[in-house]
Amino acid sequence: MDDAQAVGRLVRRCKAGDAAAWEQIVQQYHRRIYNICFRFARSADDAQDLTQEVFIKVYRTLSSYDVERGAFMTWVTTITRNLLVDHFRKSKQDRVTDSLDASPSENEDAMPLGQQIQDKTTPADMRSQSREAGEFVHRALQKLSPELREAVILRDLQDMDYREIATVLKVPEGTVKSRINRGRAELARLLQRTYRQVM
């Protein structure tokens, strides 16, 4: 509750034209927003551009934020999610539901994801295996549909509760839970073919 009040005061100062308050908001939330954008985007450059767009939109619409109606983080995450959805609609990258056996996009190699993972992983290099695991999970995450991907990202990577996620996604809490479970299971199926021993 103290955090919410502190953020509320910060937002009010920012609305009054306090540039230092805005800088503090950017410092406080840029890491979180960047991580959400990075998990949706395919590259760090895209994530950086998207993060800047998010903060530009937050800056322009800050006067419309009502402290009494919800947490600032939820409001910012909603803006982020809407902008990401718009971005991927424009770039025609939505509805990517390729499985491990499906043919990858034209920007990638000609092999399916499962073969790519197998080819890049050698049994002798166990230490690099754990380091590369994050990259493989990230790539598998890109294969999920946007609805499942955003649900699992907000829950398992951003640690948001179900009610906040339901607010951001504008769907009932039960739908959020269902999407999270399906997203987790789909991700596991994508990765289990090559990483059964790790699990």
Added chain:
Amino acid sequence: MPVEGRNNMQCAEFDALLSDALDGLLTGDKSESFQAHARVCTVCGPLYSEADAGRRWLKSLGEIEPPANLVHNILVATGGRDTARAKSGQQVSWAAAVRGWMRPVFSPVFAVARQPRFAMSFGMAFFSLSVTLSLAGVKLTDLRHLDLRPAAIKRTYYETSGRVVKYYENIRLVYEIESRVREFKRATTPAEPASQPQNKEHKNNTSGQPEQRQERNYSQGPDQPVLAGLPNDPPVVMLTIYRRIA
């Protein structure tokens, strides 16, 4: 194939409790029923294990470190100049604010005007204007003495109007005198048989006066004698014209 567990748990209920089970929120009989259903159901069992595995995969992902210049870029994109001003405590002057508003409006115009093809046109226009003003006797240094009081403007107006009317009347006087002279010459010159010079004269007559042919008496035939005559020694008329140019 979905089955009903020993504790009568349906697959729909299992699905609803799956998130709570993975979060460790299920306890007591609920948890036992859930685990029992997962063991016997061929659909819910694999779903539970896959969801649990997927959750652990996602949790293994670490936080990504954002670029070092990200905050700076965001602040610049969202009014970094304002931030810098606020830090330095400087106030925006009125002229600077006007310049800031006008810059986006006139910058495209100036960008076009700076092109070589337009620069040459503007140069020629300036040259023409300066030549015209020089010929008209206008000096830019005289503008310093320009009196913009209403009384002075009114006096200047009447003076200018008077000069223009006087100049016009002078021109009219000139033309009247010239036309009188022509009439007088025509009257003193003996009748010319050829009509060709008259045609030429009419073509070159730019005085604006009515043509002399209209003043003829058309009832008079060509074979009728001219009643008017001149003495053999016509008088010499000396006329000096002073054209006044204001």
